[in-house]
Amino acid sequence: MSSTPTTPPPDEPDEPDGELREAAESPPGPQPEASSEEDPAALAERLKAQVAELEDVGRRALADADNLRKRFEREADRERRRERARVAARWLPVLDNLERALQHAEADPGLILDGVRAVRDQAVEVLAELGYPRRDEVGVPFDPALHEAVSVMMDTDAIPGTVVRVLQPGYGDGEHQLRPALVSVAAKAGQ
Structure with missing residues (x-):
């Protein structure tokens, strides 16, 4: 298989030419072109069309912002649930050890005190690890x-x-x- 070398696109000129320079210097947004020959009714219609277009752009921007807010709320809720599950999972060994201590308490009630102290120490350690x-x-x-x-x-x-x-x-x-x-x-x- 032969490969043909590709040439990189030519560099952009440093200085914008005619139309580009004018576009860069003009303020953003559609600008009405005042023409001494333009009919006032035609100018009014053209301006109405531009207003309608800008209103549409504004509505779309509001809809995009609302969608972004809703997505952020869903992601934040999902992250809160994940974090709660992570913290709860850290406590499961403590609960398991409490249950073991209770099971062994029936066999030797004297051991319950040592078991409860060990579980308390484990709970204190979990809290310290969580900050x-x-x-x-x-x-x-x-x-x-x-x-x-x-x-x-x-x-x-x-x-x-x-x-x-x-x-x-x-x-x-x-x-x-x-x-x-x-x-x-x-x-x-x-x-």
């Missing part, structure tokens, strides 16, 4: 972005303004927070 680490530190300075103070305790051993007890752990950091930790805070002596 919501557990916050249950004691002895750290009180931070209103991470903690919610529910009580103040007189504790002479603790530095004032630090967390002395966590009543409910928090999960997450800053803007990515499921909930703040409910804590008791050390007060200064005499308060």
Whole structure:
């Protein structure tokens, strides 16, 4: 089979010629050509036709925008369902381990405590992997972005303004927070 070499198309000229230059310099959209010889009725008809054409273009643009909005909504809904399924799938091993712990609890009730702790640790790990680490530190300075103070305790051993007890752990950091930790805070002596 023989192949014939193809020649590339000639380069476009750098300078537009006559008609192209005029088209590039004129404003976009149909322009009425004012002619001293044109009949006013013919000019009016021509302008009406241009208005009708522009209205049609506008309607089509609105329809395209509406179709795009609907498509985006469908895709966003589909993506939300996918993400929910992905997160739910991460929790299935936790549920499986809870069921195993309950099955073994009947055989040896003492093992249930160890099993529940292991499942809790697994759930905490899943939350951390999803971007919501557990916050249950004691002895750290009180931070209103991470903690919610529910009580103040007189504790002479603790530095004032630090967390002395966590009543409910928090999960997450800053803007990515499921909930703040409910804590008791050390007060200064005499308060």
